[in-house]
Amino acid sequence: MKFIGVDLGGTNIKGGIVDGDEVLVKDEIKTGKEQGAEKVIDNIAEIIKRMLFQSGLRLSDIAAIGAGLPGMIDSLRGMVLYSNNLRWVKVDFVKSLQVRLGGPVPIFISNDANVAALGEAAFGAARAFPDSLLITLGTGVGGGVIIGGKIFEGNMGAGAELGHMVIKAGGCRCTCGRKGCFEAYSSATALIKQTKKAMLRDRNSQLWTICGGNVDNVSGKTAFDCYYSDETAKKVVDKYIGYLAEGLSNLANIFRPQAIILGGGISKQGQLLIDLLKEPFESGLFGTVLGPRVELKIAELKNDAGFLGACALARQRLGQ
Amino acid sequence: MKFIGVDLGGTNIKGGIVDGDEVLVKDEIKTGKEQGAEKVIDNIAEIIKRMLFQSGLRLSDIAAIGAGLPGMIDSLRGMVLYSNNLRWVKVDFVKSLQVRLGGPVPIFISNDANVAALGEAAFGAARAFPDSLLITLGTGVGGGVIIGGKIFEGNMGAGAELGHMVIKAGGCRCTCGRKGCFEAYSSATALIKQTKKAMLRDRNSQLWTICGGNVDNVSGKTAFDCYYSDETAKKVVDKYIGYLAEGLSNLANIFRPQAIILGGGISKQGQLLIDLLKEPFESGLFGTVLGPRVELKIAELKNDAGFLGACALARQRLGQ
Numbered sequence: 001m002k003f004i005g006v007d008l009g010g011t012n013i014k015g016g017i018v019d020g021d022e023v024l025v026k027d028e029i030k031t032g033k034e035q036g037a038e039k040v041i042d043n044i045a046e047i048i049k050r051m052l053f054q055s056g057l058r059l060s061d062i063a064a065i066g067a068g069l070p071g072m073i074d075s076l077r078g079m080v081l082y083s084n085n086l087r088w089v090k091v092d093f094v095k096s097l098q099v100r101l102g103g104p105v106p107i108f109i110s111n112d113a114n115v116a117a118l119g120e121a122a123f124g125a126a127r128a129f130p131d132s133l134l135i136t137l138g139t140g141v142g143g144g145v146i147i148g149g150k151i152f153e154g155n156m157g158a159g160a161e162l163g164h165m166v167i168k169a170g171g172c173r174c175t176c177g178r179k180g181c182f183e184a185y186s187s188a189t190a191l192i193k194q195t196k197k198a199m200l201r202d203r204n205s206q207l208w209t210i211c212g213g214n215v216d217n218v219s220g221k222t223a224f225d226c227y228y229s230d231e232t233a234k235k236v237v238d239k240y241i242g243y244l245a246e247g248l249s250n251l252a253n254i255f256r257p258q259a260i261i262l263g264g265g266i267s268k269q270g271q272l273l274i275d276l277l278k279e280p281f282e283s284g285l286f287g288t289v290l291g292p293r294v295e296l297k298i299a300e301l302k303n304d305a306g307f308l309g310a311c312a313l314a315r316q317r318l319g320q
Numbered sequence: 321m322k323f324i325g326v327d328l329g330g331t332n333i334k335g336g337i338v339d340g341d342e343v344l345v346k347d348e349i350k351t352g353k354e355q356g357a358e359k360v361i362d363n364i365a366e367i368i369k370r371m372l373f374q375s376g377l378r379l380s381d382i383a384a385i386g387a388g389l390p391g392m393i394d395s396l397r398g399m400v401l402y403s404n405n406l407r408w409v410k411v412d413f414v415k416s417l418q419v420r421l422g423g424p425v426p427i428f429i430s431n432d433a434n435v436a437a438l439g440e441a442a443f444g445a446a447r448a449f450p451d452s453l454l455i456t457l458g459t460g461v462g463g464g465v466i467i468g469g470k471i472f473e474g475n476m477g478a479g480a481e482l483g484h485m486v487i488k489a490g491g492c493r494c495t496c497g498r499k500g501c502f503e504a505y506s507s508a509t510a511l512i513k514q515t516k517k518a519m520l521r522d523r524n525s526q527l528w529t530i531c532g533g534n535v536d537n538v539s540g541k542t543a544f545d546c547y548y549s550d551e552t553a554k555k556v557v558d559k560y561i562g563y564l565a566e567g568l569s570n571l572a573n574i575f576r577p578q579a580i581i582l583g584g585g586i587s588k589q590g591q592l593l594i595d596l597l598k599e600p601f602e603s604g605l606f607g608t609v610l611g612p613r614v615e616l617k618i619a620e621l622k623n624d625a626g627f628l629g630a631c632a633l634a635r636q637r638l639g640q
Contacts (some may be wrong), residue, residue: 072607082610089610131475147472154576155451155614161573161606168489168500169566178569178604180488246489249498253481254574256474284498286481287392290402290409294475 002057003314006044006067007112007306010085013040014303015047017055017062018311021123025055026307037091045100059103066108066314068115068306069093073157075110081156108317112306114151114160117144118316119309120261124300129258133251134299135162137220137244138264140175141183145255150316163187167246182250185243188220188265191236195223198236206230220265224272241276248277249284252294263299270298322377323634326364326387327432327626330405333360334623335367337375337382338631341443345375346627357411365420379423386428386634388435388626389413393477395430401476428637432626434471434480437464438636439629440581444620449578453571454619455482457540457564458584460495461503465575470636483507487566502570505563508540508585511556515543518556526550540585544592561596568597569604572614583619590618 002024007014010033016026029047032039044067052059071083078094080086094107110118117126117134126132130149136142143162145152153159163183164176171180172190184190196215199207206226211217223240226233248260267273274296285291301308322344327334330353336346349367352359364387372379391403398414400406414427430438437446437454446452450469456462463482465472473479483503484496491500492510504510516535519527526546531537543560546553568580587593594616605611621628 072611082607147467152467154574155578156576156612158607158611159574159576161576164573164606165485165570166566166604167486169487169491169563171489176606243489246486250485251574253484254474254479254571256476256479256481258475284486286484286496287402287478291392291478292476 001063001315002061003311004048004051004062004065005307005310005312005314006048006065007115007310008040008044008067008069009112009306010070013043013047014307015051016304016307016311017051017057018308023304023308024057025051026304027051027054033086037086037088038096040086041093041096041100044097048101059101059105062105064106064108064314064318065097066115066310066312066317067093067097068112068310068313069109070112073109073111075108075153075157078107078109106314106318108314110151110153110313111144111157111160113142114144114153115309115313116142116263116305117146117261117309118151118312119301119305119307120263120299121146121149122312123308124305125261125297126259129295131255131257132259132261133162133255133257134261134263134305135248135251136264137186137262137266138188140189141187141247142264143251146257147255151313162251165247165250167243167250182243182247186240186247191220191223191240191266192218194236194240195233198223198232202232205232207233221268224269227272237276242280245277245280245284248281248296252281252284253286256292257294258292259295259297261297261299263305267298274298321383321635322381323631324368324371324382324385325627325630325632325634326368326385327435327630328360328364328387328389329432329626330390333363333367334627335371336624336627336631337371337377338628343624343628345371346624347371347374353406357406357408358416360406361413361416361420364417368421379421379425382425384426384428384634384638385417386435386630386632386637387413387417388432388630388633389429390432393429393431395428395473395477398427398429426634426638428634430471430473430633431464431477431480433462434464434473435629435633436462436583436625437466437581437629438471438632439621439625439627440583440619441466441469442632443628444625445581445617446579449615451575451577452579452581453482453575453577454581454583454625455568455571456584456619457506457582457586458508460509461507461567462584463571466577467575471633482571485567485570487563487570502563502567506560506567511540511543511560511586512538514556514560515553518543518552522552525552527553541588544589547592557596562600565597565600565604568601568616572601572604573606576612577614578612579615579617581617581619583625587618594618
C-alpha cells in the first residue's frame, strides 16, 4: 500500500511517497507562509500532485495521506487550532486540502514533533522499541511521545509539550512566559546564549578564535568544538549537559520508555553528546539499578523524519 | 460480574468485593510486613476468604481479582520487582496468591498509585474524564496516569514516577537521591519541614500556639490552619503552593489530561487548596487561552480508591 507523507515547516514543505519501507519519491517546495493559510495549503496540494506525477501514480493509488503540522492540532476534527509559527488560528486543514485534491483520499494530521517521533519509531532510531520519546534540541526543545507504537497527543493534541516542563523554578525566562523551562536551558538557542555569555567573561577563550572574533558567529556547535581544548568551552558544555540530563531523566521517570531519541541541531554532536549525557542521565533514573534500562540514541532520519512519520501516521490511522 | 479488589499498604491490607458500581462488602486486615512476603500474601488470601464468607459467595462467583501493590510492578509477569516500602525484591506475587486460593481465578496487579488513579477514574472524581492524573500529596508525592480510561505504566511498570521529576535543579535533596524533585517540595513531609523551619525563625507566630508550643505536633494541616490569621503561616503555604503549581503545570503540559485529581493528606484542605492553586497552575499551562482546560479536583474515594481501583483493574484486564 502506498502512502503520502507531508511535513509542513515554517520555510519548506517536504513530502514523500512510501510503499512499505521503500521511498518511491521525495520532494520539497517553499512554504510561503507569509501569503497565508490558503496559499500554504495550495502549495501542499501542489507538492502532492508533483510527487504523483514524478512517480507515475494517480491519487487513487494512494491509500491515505498523513501530514505533520506545527502547532496545536485537533487531529480528530482535522484542524490546526493554533500555530504560532505559521500564525494560523483555527484552520480547517483537512477539509481545505481535500477540496484541492478533488479526490476521496483520507487525510490524517498531527503535530509535527509527534509525527517526527513516529517517523523515528517506524523507520529510524527507535525501530526496535514500542515506547520512545523524540526530543529535538533546536531553536526550541520539541517533544514527541510514542506509546505502544502510537503517538500520544493528550487532550485535543495539546499534550507532549515536553520543552515546557520547568526544571529550575524561578530560573531563566522561557518564550512561553514561564521561568526555568527545559527549553530555556536545553535548546540550541540556550546553548548559544550561554556560549556568548562565557566568551564575554573570558576574552582569552579559544571560542573567540574559532568564531573569528565575532560573537554573532556562535552556533550550537561552537562550544562543543572546543570541548577538549578550552576550559571555558568545557564549562559551558558541562553546564548545558547537566540541565539536559536533568530534563531527560525527568521524562524517563515519567514515561519510562525503552529509548529516548535526540534530534535537532545539537544532536549532530552524535556520540560525544551521548557519552557526556550517559552518567548524569542514568544517575537521575528512579530505582536506577533495579529498573529497566532507557537507551539514549541519536535520531537517524534527519530531515526525512517528518514526511516518513506522516506516512506512518496515515498507515496507522488507516489501521494498516 | 463480581470482582475482588485488594489494596496492599505498608500497615493495612484493604479489600472489597464489587458488583457493577455496588460495593458488596469491604474489609481490612494488618499487613504484617515485618513477617516477610509469604506471611503478607497469607494475609491477603485470608482477607479474600473472609470477604467471600461475609458476602456468602464462593471463589467461583468471582470473575477476577485485582491488586494494587507498592513498588515497581511487572504486571505482565505478575511480579513485584522491587518494593522499598515492603522490602521485597522479585516476589512472584500472582503465582503465590493463586496457590493459596487454590482456584483458577485470574489475578491482575499494578502499582498502588496507578491503581488508585484508576479507582478515581472508574468510581471517583475523574469519572467524567477519559484522561486524568492522580497526584497524592502525602509522605511522598505519588502519581498515577490514566490515558483513555486505562493505566499508563511505562516499560515494566517503571513509569509514572511523577514525584521524581526535578522542578528545581540543584534544590532540596529528595529521598531518591536527586536534588529538587517535585516530591521534595510538594509532599506533606516537605510542607511539615518548611512549617517547622518558619516557626524557628518566628517565635511569635500563631503556629506555635496551635501546636501547643511543640514543633513535633506540626502536621501538613498546621500552616493551612493559620493561613488567614498568621503572616508566617501564609508565607509557608504560598511558597508550598507555588512549587506544587509548578509541578502540576509541568504534568499538564506533558499529558494534557482533562483533569488532575489531588489526593493524600494535603488534599483534605479541599476547596482552599484548589482556590490557591488555580491561578498559578493555569498561568503555567502552555498555550493557556487556546488550549483545552485542565480541571483540578479533590479525590473523592479517600481510603477506598485502592481496592475500588483494583476491582476496576481486574474488570478492565478481563476485557469487561
